[in-house]
Amino acid sequence: MKDIVIYGAGGLGSEIEFLIKRINKTIIKDEDKWNLVGYVVTTYREKEPSKIIGDERWLFENCMYENLYIALGIGDAKARYEIGNRLLKSIKSSERFPVLIDPSVIYDDSCIFDPGVIIAAGTVLTVNVTMDNFSFLNLNCTVGHGAYIGQGVVVNPSVNISGNVNINRGSLVGTGAQILQNLNIDEFVQVGAGAVVTKDVNFNKTVVGIPAKEIKQREK
Secondary structure, three states: OEEEEEEOOOHHHHHHHHHHHHHHHOOOOHHHOEEEEEEEEOOOOOOOOOOEEEEHHHHHHHOOOOOEEEEEOOOOHHHHHHHHHHHHHHOOOHHHOOOEEOOOOEOOOOOEEOOOOEEOOOOEEOOOOEEOOOOEEOOOOEEOOOOEEOOOOEEOOOOEEOOOOEEOOOOEEOOOOEEOOOOEEOOOOEEOOOOEEOOOEOOOOEEEOOOOEEOOOOOO
16 A cells, blocks of 8 residues: 555545545555555644644655655645645655545546646546646536646635636635636635636735625725
């Protein structure tokens, strides 16, 4: 079996464990299955739950072993991007970050999945979709032709992404949102749950509503 740890011990980490179990059910040979060693966190504290086996330092030390893989169980998009980027720089082999795709996911062979990509059950990707390192599609999303999902992007359940949409690094798309075709979502954007995005969104902005509009920051 192949040893794997989940970085992040919250609710999404538990969902990644569930995904790994589903993937294992489709694998015939025991040596190709995943063995979940446990969870790691950024900073380990005393009296952590037993499922947490170490911190980031422990992870770097133990990745010297050939057969240890890592899945990111972090739902905050900015943190997912930053931690994923740090792991890529510190752990030189991108092979340590497997692509984990639920057996129910539908996608075309023209799709490209970079290391660390995770796709949950019920999601459909059509053609020529590219997912960058550590991007994450949660349950029951749809992604249209030619879409790009950037590094560390988190797409929450039941999101519809139309064709030729770019969602750049560190952005988060809330549950049930829709992004219309040919749009660009810049870096570190937050799209609110249920929003319908009809125009490009600029760097580090938050948009909500139908149609989605920017939330204005209060002056201090």
